[in-house]
Amino acid sequence: MELFILGVESPYPRRGRATLGYTLMQEGFLLVLETGFGIHRRLAEEGLLDRVEGILLSHLHCDHSADLPAVILGVTVGRGRKEPLPVYLPPGEVARLREWLCACGFAFVLEHTDLRELAYDEPTAIGPFRVTMGRAAHSLPAGIFTFTAAGTKFVYTGDTGDCPPLRAAIPGADLLLAEATPLRPEEAAVKGHLTAPALGEMARAAGVRRLVITHFMPGEEPAALAEKATVAFGAPVTAAEEGLHLVI
Ligand SMILES: [Zn+2]
Structure with a gap:
């Protein structure tokens, strides 16, 4: 499995950057995870538009x-x-996406799209991946995704607070890509996000092999957040950055 980082910023991109987006590839099948601000430009820059087989x-x-x-x-x-x-979405979100596109005069995009809703806790085949979505603790319907293929396990948190589906998903992950939004713990719980120390502790307890943090807010220094997570994780934590390629 190969993970490529297209964008890591939130909630808006700084100059020349993108918000959230990644590609996950296995056996030549390329799935785009997230299409935040600037991700079309990033896919074009990387020469990847011809290879996209689906979006989650x-x-x-x-x-x-x-x-x-x-x-x-x-x-x-x-x-x-x-x-x-x-295009794969959490339950109920196909209707919301249709409303959004139609309200903006972009209904014609639907002709080029095969919208599919995933169900929580029901494994689904997407290309060579077996994908299981847990229900995230966030302010919109949101998923925590476990991808397995050829004996490898990759978990992507999306945005979520601490919750049982997250703790159920991460044990033994070969790589965990997780948001580390630098909020105070009480604020994180209310808004549905994770702090770097809480994430590091959780990942250590779950036996995660490699931890990569993402979803960086304005004014925060990714390396400083990675250092905080490293202390809690007990092993080096990587801060995601555009152009980073990871073999899982
Ligand atoms: Zn977000």
Whole structure:
């Protein structure tokens, strides 16, 4: 499994940067995780638009989804792909996405899209991946995703506070890509996010092999957050950055 980092910022991109977006590849199958602000540009820059086989969104907050219409059109109309592009969403979010596109005069994007809702705790095959979505603790319907393929386990948290589905998903993960939004613990609990120390402790207790943090807010220093997480995790934690390529 190969993870490539397209964007890491939230809730808006700084100059020349993107918000959330990643690609996950296995056996030549490329799945885009999140399409935040700037992710269409990043996919084009990396020469990846021809290779996209599907998109998975953890939830519909704009830092994770704003470029979705652009990516769908860029991959289909822009690159001559005839088949609609599969887009995977948490339960109930297909209706919300349709409303959004129609309200903005972008209903035609739906002709190029195959919208699919995942069900919580029901494993689904997406290309070579077995994907299980847990229910995240966040302010919109949101998923925590476990991907397995060829004996490897990768977990991506999306945005979530501490919750039983998160603790159930991460044990033994070969790599955990998790948000570490630098809020005070009480604020994190209310808003549905994780702090770097809490995440590090949780990952250590769960036997996670490698921890990568993401979802960096304005004014925060990713390296400082990674250091906080490292202390709690007991092993070096990586701060995600654009262009980082990780073999899991
Ligand atoms: Zn977010």
